[in-house]
Amino acid sequence: MPYAITQNCCSDATCVAVCPVNCIHPTPEERAFGSTEMLHVDPKTCIDCGACADACPVDAIFPVDRLLPSQREYASINAAYFEGVDVEGVGFEGVEPAPVEDGPNFHAWGAPTFERTLPSDFAPLRVAVVGTGPAGMYAAQDLLLHTPAEVTLIDRLPVAGGLLRYGVAPDHPATRKAQDSFARFHTHPRVRTHLGIEVGRDVTADELAAHHDAVIYAVGASTDRRLGIPGEDLAGSAAATAFVAWYNGHPEVPADAVELSGERVVVVGNGNVALDVARILVSDPDALAATEIAPHALAALRASTVREVVVLGRRGPRDAAYSRSELLALRHLPGVELVVDDSDPRTGRAIEAAAPGDRAAVLRDVPRRAVDWSLPPAGGRRIVLRFHSAPVAAVGDGAVRAVRVTDDGAEDGVEVPTGLLLRAIGYRGVPVPGLPFEESTGTVPHERGRVRGLPGTYVVGWIKRGPSGGIGANRGCAAETVGTLLADAVAGALTAPTGRPRAFRRLVKRRR
Numbered sequence: 125m126p127y128a129i130t131q132n133c134c135s136d137a138t139c140v141a142v143c144p145v146n147c148i149h150p151t152p153e154e155r156a157f158g159s160t161e162m163l164h165v166d167p168k169t170c171i172d173c174g175a176c177a178d179a180c181p182v183d184a185i186f187p188v189d190r191l192l193p194s195q196r197e198y199a200s201i202n203a204a205y206f207e208g209v210d211v212e213g214v215g216f217e218g219v220e221p222a223p224v225e226d227g228p229n230f231h232a233w234g235a236p237t238f239e240r241t242l243p244s245d246f247a248p249l250r251v252a253v254v255g256t257g258p259a260g261m262y263a264a265q266d267l268l269l270h271t272p273a274e275v276t277l278i279d280r281l282p283v284a285g286g287l288l289r290y291g292v293a294p295d296h297p298a299t300r301k302a303q304d305s306f307a308r309f310h311t312h313p314r315v316r317t318h319l320g321i322e323v324g325r326d327v328t329a330d331e332l333a334a335h336h337d338a339v340i341y342a343v344g345a346s347t348d349r350r351l352g353i354p355g356e357d358l359a360g361s362a363a364a365t366a367f368v369a370w371y372n373g374h375p376e377v378p379a380d381a382v383e384l385s386g387e388r389v390v391v392v393g394n395g396n397v398a399l400d401v402a403r404i405l406v407s408d409p410d411a412l413a414a415t416e417i418a419p420h421a422l423a424a425l426r427a428s429t430v431r432e433v434v435v436l437g438r439r440g441p442r443d444a445a446y447s448r449s450e451l452l453a454l455r456h457l458p459g460v461e462l463v464v465d466d467s468d469p470r471t472g473r474a475i476e477a478a479a480p481g482d483r484a485a486v487l488r489d490v491p492r493r494a495v496d497w498s499l500p501p502a503g504g505r506r507i508v509l510r511f512h513s514a515p516v517a518a519v520g521d522g523a524v525r526a527v528r529v530t531d532d533g534a535e536d537g538v539e540v541p542t543g544l545l546l547r548a549i550g551y552r553g554v555p556v557p558g559l560p561f562e563e564s565t566g567t568v569p570h571e572r573g574r575v576r577g578l579p580g581t582y583v584v585g586w587i588k589r590g591p592s593g594g595i596g597a598n599r600g601c602a603a604e605t606v607g608t609l610l611a612d613a614v615a616g617a618l619t620a621p622t623g624r625p626r627a628f629r630r631l632v633k634r635r636r
């Protein structure tokens with residue numbers, strides 16, 4: 125019985141490397157890698173060895189005959205990926221981009237590698253990695269597994285993990301499990317970890333550079349993008365990222381930061397964060413109690429009067445940024461109705477016209493109706509997807525009472541009553557003191573990971589490429605940055621540290 129990859133796929137290609145018959149695609153060498161939402165097993169060539177399932181860091185791979193009812197669609201999703209690709213590598217409309225690089229020999233792709241080739245007299249480097257989220261840990265892993273480097277891990281928070289710890293929804297335990305595969309490096313004999321240390325507050329970038337051959341910044345994108353509408357700063361209007369941090373027990377978000385006393389919440393945005401937030405708000409608290417959700421958030425959700433979450437998308441259902449698998453999961457949420465508000469006729473037309481494999485096609489089985497927003501939410505718990513809708517104002521006197529929504533940016537429009545408005549329109553990087561910063565993109569300017577104008581300084585993850593791509597996208601990103609760093613080292617372009625490791629440890633201890 126072949127295996128199938130399911131919802132939690134992190135696309136880091138660990139499974140690809142262990143498959144003996146190379147039947148998991150796209151591989152990191154194929155052009156579709158990084159643009160597909162997930163990897164796929166070809167059921168025609170899978171030999172049922174189970175190696176991929178053992179290696180998968182997020183438990184996303186199962187034999188087809190052991191898929192849960194809510195996962196069964198993934199058997200056909202995996203198979204369809206290969207059926208939709210002809211021998212020229214051209215996918216049919218609506219299916220993921222074609223993976224074939226090398227013509228008609230469809231199953232003869234070379235095995236992917238993340239190997240390093242270094243000179244035999246290569247001296248061990250001392251490298252600081254700032255940030256212990258997936259990007260930083262993939263970089264540290266690459267250095268530790270493929271070079272004799274010593275690594276100093278630094279994080280501004282008192283707990284390691286970054287977005288894996290504080291950004292992944294608690295009801296996605298398999299995705300959070302990726303932390304385990306990184307945690308083994310925290311105690312690696314060539315690693316020193318310093319938590320609760322912030323560059324710019326406790327140590328300067330210059331001090332870090334003076335004690336290491338190279339410094340890799342993996343600080344992510346720690347703030348959110350704003351809507352820029354009147355009333356956005358009213359009480360009851362917040363960033364969805366703050367809500368995510370709240371239910372994950374982030375140390376910088378107070379336990380009483382969220383008020384859930386209304387019946388309806390409006391979430392602006394059509395990405396996976398918007399769906400995470402909507403799902404958590406209407407999930408059965410008893411189901412959440414079995415997760416790692418913060419106790420204060422669970423108590424607030426038990427007392428919550430929220431019954432309806434409206435997810436607003438500025439464009440149509442075919443342009444949504446959430447993954448098909450997250451949308452599929454909403455259809456299987458126990459006790460929660462998923463509804464599409466089709467008061468705009470473009471919504472229904474787009475769903476009907478969606479090709480197989482298009483995420484909008486998932487909505488064909490979802491009830492559609494024109495919602496009358498002048499009425500209170502219907503009984504029961506539900507999530508309403510409303511497309512072609514942009515918020516133009518948060519309305520209220522001191523606190524949000526409603527969100528005014530239009531389909532064309534005009535100032536009039538329908539008012540959707542709500543006591544809580546969450547914006548989920550993306551993360552944004554913030555400047556690191558001592559590093560250049562590109563305001564327009566919220567990133568550090570770089571060439572293949574090397575920070576422009578700062579030899580020996582590198583970036584990886586969202587602060588390098590902007591806030592897009594899931595966990596696995598960071599593996600290739602880290603491979604590029606570490607490759608640049610090692611090439612610089614081999615070329616003699618790095619400056620040897622002037623401070624010894626012990627001196628750095630003393631410095632950190634004094635400043636902490």
Ligand code: SF4
Binds near residue numbers: 170
């Ligand atoms: Fe490859 Fe074995 Fe996984 Fe099948 S079960 S996809 S052959 S690793």
